[in-house]
Amino acid sequence: MPSLSDSFLQELQLKTDIVDLISSYVSLKKRGNTYVGLCPFHNEKTPSFTVYENTQSFYCFGCGAGGDGVSFMRKIENLDYIDAVKVLAQRAGMQMPDDGYDDSLSKKRRVILQINRETARFYHNYMMSEQGKVGLQYFLNRGLSQKTIRHFGLGYAPNNWDELFKHLKSKGYNVSDMLAAGVVRKGEKGYYDYFRNRVMTPIIDVRGNFIAFGGRVLDDSKPKYINTSDTLVYKKTNExxxxxxxxxxxxxxxxxxxxxxxxxxxxxxxxxxxxxxxxxxxxxxxxxxxxxxxxxxxxxxxxxxxxxxxxxxxxxxxxxxxxxxxxxxxxx
Structure with missing residues (x-):
């Protein structure tokens, strides 16, 4: 992976005040030349998380987590290096040099998020069509308004073998990325949609990314709920x-x-x-x-x-x- 220039990273560091950055996640109190708070990375009741303004770094004496602003952003938001730099650059009003600096993991994550967004759109549009009205009726019967249904992007997965798979393929997505997103599975007879004949709830993270889905049956059949398994962009224990x-x-x-x-x-x-x-x-x-x-x-x-x-x-x-x-x- 090509490295970002030293001048870009130095400017980013100058424009990123680590106390200000960490204060948006942790309640800090000034203690001498440092700031202390409860560590966001492990459970504690006595503050052992320390932020050093003079070196623009942090260290936790309880769990050993430490580093600079990029390290903090990677750990707190579960991001890879490039995505953490991008978040800080956006925060500082800086333009990333160009997309040539994306590593393969960052690109993979971005494609999975695109697939999830397209999948959510597909489920919602299908439910609002004549073929998917059984899903819409389920939500209406549960007392939800059309406005609420739109707001949460609720949808319905067709009761067909591979309708989503074919749709994503027509949009130019490759099979390996669909599998990585968890919306498609591979069986003995080929690829098939993971969610079928279920009302769908997209799971959106705090940054507005579509990261996963929850699917519920329309009747009492089992399993009642199935959810996206952990992927590059989704770890259910964190969300x-x-x-x-x-x-x-x-x-x-x-x-x-x-x-x-x-x-x-x-x-x-x-x-x-x-x-x-x-x-x-x-x-x-x-x-x-x-x-x-x-x-x-x-x-x-x-x-x-x-x-x-x-x-x-x-x-x-x-x-x-x-x-x-x-x-x-x-x-x-």
């Missing part, structure tokens, strides 16, 4: 559904629900700070991500045994980060 919208709600609290449909219904009802963890169980990574965007987490879980078990686990996880927890009493 929170709805945070791309909730972070702009103007509130300093987040409502943590159990599932995607709960979040969507809450947003429709005006609670635009509602989110849900991706995957079946809340993780440390998701808790740390949520604590970066809110001072208070309101836990809204079902009253059944599974819901209460999940609630107790959530309480113990949030107990390890600097955030207030509220548990509302729900009637009915």
């Amino acid at each position: 929170v559904f709805g945070l791309n919208y909730a972070k702009d709600s103007g509130k300093d609290s987040l409502i943590l629900c159990e599932g995607y449909m709960d979040v969507i219904a809450m947003h429709q009802a005006g609670f635009t700070n509602a989110v849900a963890g991706c995957g079946t169980a809340l993780t440390n990574e998701q808790v740390r991500l949520l604590s970066r965007y809110a001072k208070e987490i309101i836990l809204v879980y079902d009253n059944d045994e599974a819901g209460q078990k999940a609630l107790n686990k959530a309480i113990s996880l949030f107990d390890q980060v600097d955030v207030k927890i509220s548990i509302p009493t729900l009637s009915g």
